[in-house]
Amino acid sequence: MSGAVWWKSGTIYQIYPRSFQDSNGDGIGDLQGIRRRLPYLDWLGVDAIWLSPIFPSPMADFGYDVADYCGVDPIFGSMADFDALIGDARASGLKLILDFVPNHTSDQHAWFRESRSSRENAKRDWYIWRDPAPDGGPPNNWISNFGGPAWTFDEATGQYYHHAFLKDQPDLNWRNPEVRAAMYDTLRFWLDKGVDGFRVDVIWHLIKDANFRDNPPNPAYEEGQPDIARLLQVHSCDQPEVHDVVAEMRSVLEEYEDRVLIGEIYLPIERLMAYYGEDLRGAHLPFNFQLLQAAWDARHIDGLVREYEAALPDGGWPNWVLGNHDRQRIAGRVGPDQARVAAMLLLTLRGTPTLYYGDEIGLPDVPIAEHEVQDPWEKNEPGLGFGRDPMRTPMQWEPGETFGFTTGKPWLPVDRREPSRTVETMREDPHSILSLYRRLIDMRRSHEALSQGDYEAVEAEGGLIAYRRVLGGERFLVVLNLEAEPHIFDPAPADRGGRILLSCRAERQGEEVGKTLELEGHEGLIVALPAHRHIRP
Ligand code: GLC
Ligand code: CA
Secondary structure, eight states: OOOSOHHHHSOEEEEOGGGTOOSSSSSSOOHHHHHHTHHHHHHHTOSEEEEOOOSOOOOTTTTSSOSOTTSOOTTTOOHHHHHHHHHHHHHTTOEEEEEEOOSBOOTTSHHHHHHHHOTTSTTGGGBOEEOOOTTSSOSSOOBOTTSSBSEEEETTTTEEEEOSSOTTSOBBOTTSHHHHHHHHHHHHHHHHTTOOEEEETTGGGSOOOTTOOOOOBOTTOOTTSOGGGGBOOSSSSOOTTHHHHHHHHHHHHTTSSSOEEEEOOOOOHHHHHGGGOGGGOSOSEEOOOHHHHOOSOHHHHHHHHHHHHHHSOTTOOOEEEOOOTTSOOHHHHHHHHHHHHHHHHHHHSSSEEEEETTGGGTOOOOOOOGGGOOOHHHHHSTTSSOOOGGGSOOOOOSSSTTTTSOSSOOSSOOOOSOTTOSHHHHHTOTTSHHHHHHHHHHHHHHOHHHHHSEEEEEOOOTTEEEEEEEETTEEEEEEEEOSSSOEEEOOOGGGOSOEEEEESSSOOTTOBOOSOEEEOTTOEEEEEEOOOOOOOO
């Protein structure tokens, strides 16, 4: 089998714990629920699960406001439940990745309570406190990512504290070595429990400009964009010193074996690459979100894959993400037919793929009525389409009122428009998107060229994208049609004579590829090319 480390060869599956499986009828998913569904994940073939935050939290931002880094919120269960989950995961060979939220705590965290208690408190400097501007207003013009000022005035002590997100999420002061030490200890707490790594929340935010300079206005701002887009985030995040912090986190993980550090980073490609760190001492996987926002156009996506591949530092391992709990779902964005092509793209590109729960059954965004809104961002900036509830709705396990998610009332509504869009129904259907995902994951597992092989761009035109994956003598050609119209691909002589291994649309296995390759609308193909006489270096 492959010599590659698990986070290079494997597939990661993101679980949003509130919405995966409820076990006690309160309408909110929990750890026992996840545990019950491990056999499903095993069947699907993923290698690792990443859980969005499970720590004690007032849930102002649904767990991204942590009140205790070393506990489990009672909504999700107990520490014993966690231990049972990690035990079962290990027994079925699944790695477990936790969400680490270092940029901010909850305002209910003991550290912040102390910090705000007086200017003299020993933890005052653990957060970012500044005097008011001369006019009494906020210290600078920074805006919260959820709209409004990024500063809240504290009456009792007469200063403002900084929060890049909600006022309930005060930012920690990562320039303070005590904060760093305390936070690294929380990492060790979970690493000691056997956790296989962390996805680090907004890692590029950790260090802010030492002088708290105003952010410049964004000349491209347009009405209808979120408040945060009014300014260019030049001084409030992505500061050079952040890379020291990332390298320190990496060193903490390296006190243990085979753990992975994944960074959540929304930045343009060249700045993203810096998070691999000097001499690759940074994040193992700075999340690559190119596909989340990309216009679904073949030339555009082909271009961004090439650009990303070319920008990677030597030895830096790529990764691809198609969905997460903050962004519109892929099936909603590109439609059910292209969602299958997207699956083939995600699982045949070079680099670790991350799947978002529900995407494997083609779950679309679920419309949320105004009175059912939960997401604080939607509440702060309503009606503009920024809300994240639609992509956080319950997993659909089996036909029924709540799709087997809960015996109670689900915390977010389920979508009743497609009653048979469920795991149970789709796993019986060899042509379902779920079966497609499973076959793709299986193929990636059984052909090292697909997981480890080189990526070679292949020229294609119009609605088509083509590339090769190559390892030793094993070669695959992938051709994807991103449009509804059929297209013909003309393989170069070296790419002829292969046989179709999988179509995401029709049963075409075994079909030989000659001078032309016809693709139906919305079709993607993996072709096994004849072995190349190849001399290994
Ligand atoms: C990240 C999370 C998002 C959260 C924010 C603040 O972007 O993915 O869900 O609201 O950070 O923690
Ligand atoms: Ca529950």
